[in-house]
Amino acid sequence: MTLEPVHIRAIADLASRIDADFETPEESEVDDILPLLQELKHESKIVLKALGRVFRGKVNIEQMASCNDPVSRTFACDSGSTNPRNFEAGVTVDFCHCALACTPSDLDVHAKRTIVAATYSPSWKCSINTTEGWTSFDNEEGRSKIVRIKPGLLQTREKRMVHNVALYLAESEHMLWLKDIPSTNDIFMMDGPLYPKQLMYWMVVPSGEVQIRYDPHAKKILQNYIDIVDHFMKQQIPVIGFVKNPEDKQVVQALRKQETDLDIPWMADAQLFKSILRPPEKEARNCITYTNWFMHPNQFYESMLDTTTPLMDESLQHVFEAEDYALTFFVVFVPSMNVLFKVEAPYGLTKDEKMRSLITKKVLYDISVNGLPISLSKADSLGKIRKTERAQILKQFRKLDPDTTYNELRWSDMNES
Template structure:
């Protein structure tokens, strides 16, 4: 279906009308209240949800100065893992394949050649066994294995996706951790957040999260963080499209009516540059 210019204009008018009906003038004051009264140490069910790493403060800096600042690290390593997306076959198998790689700036071609590949399989047949050991290919530059996912009645696609993705990434990061001297940036969270959400999403997934294979994947990330802490090397995770609602959900449970759909919108309100605020960045 094609859209003529008049259709695009009509859609834009509808969107403008929706935006114009929303009054956000008090959102900044609410965000400030959350920052001052709740975020220094927010609890949920007796556990700390979020707390500051250092001092609880916000800062402003000229945007041009930030953009032109000297690089604090001479060498930066980055790691990413991606999958082909889960595929369901006629024989009942659900398969996903993940592939992890690390790169560096300045470039290190031998490092970039190293890969970790994991194929995760879910089978409806309880007698099947696809688990395999790690094997090497490409003159030792590629490590790969097949992981047989624990059986579930639902969520098979999500399970094979998460286990393949995080096992490949965590294994590759841990195997190459000692090659990082200054900074490692993960494309995604430092910990396998999706596995942690299983506990709250569904009782069956909650049971699965306590099984040996998911716990072994999580353990790799714990060991990775411990390794970097011991070596005093920075480790960061970069989440491009965060969708967490942990903070706003915790605020709702405490009777604070949050106008933000997720945590990202809250921090956007707290940190974004506004007109009239000058050329500064939060």
């Protein structure tokens, strides 16, 4: 039985009572927060630092879209996954398929693919035919390999860790493989954060149940991302991470701990920046708003270099000073969609004001033209593994029976992602 009108009315009544009692922050309160973002500290540690002055910018969508594209070519990398699957024999497997898109379109670039199958079994007796090197297919246009996380390293979160290794290894290896294609006047975009944050978290958090930091593939992934950033910083070609659904909380958490009378009602940084960037209602349909660039100094991205513990027994190789790998970002708010994007880049590039200006203009131009950088949409389409294709891949397992749950039977027909 679905909800009847009487049930909808009862729920609507509850919603209206919640809505009536809630007060959104006054604009003056939001304005009082801005000066704190120039250099936000907690217990003498800098949490956030503005590059230049703190400001809120605004552009007209039609005027921005009528400008010329500030770069010659846009490259974007993305991958699709079968989603990690458990099998009754105690094996977890995920396949990730990565592609690089180019605007204007370049079919030779689009044809290149990297596929990684990541696996895990807690049993040393379980034999998985991994590959040291790459296996070529499609007349050398594609490469594939199987990797295995060491037995015993995962007591929990097996699916998440297998997915992370498959995803980040496929994407980082694909970017390194094709890194020499972008040249001066181009830009390179990653779909998601600049660094593999989920994997990095589990590599440093003290845990006896998730010890992925001891796995060589995880270490290889971190080195790959440093090599990618090194390459683009050496060439002075902008490389960015375009985060569609930012989930950070450290700014609002630090603001809440300040010795001020300011009320900080937001649970996530994106909510704070939406309040800061929301324009008057009459302008909402026709504009995009954005912030200046910020830096998160002395975070994991710098401290992971030149260290042997707890991350790894030998340090990551890098070309530039540790500070150059610091994460910098600005945020863009699209009022007509009520969505906020976060754009990340390494400090080694964004310490140059001209580079910050170029990246900002490019992102604003792409959003004005397409709502989302069109190269990211292309990469998503090229890399995606669809539901029918996932089912076809699963059928190739003849000796392994999927560890199916009731929810998978109930909801699988509705999950196309």
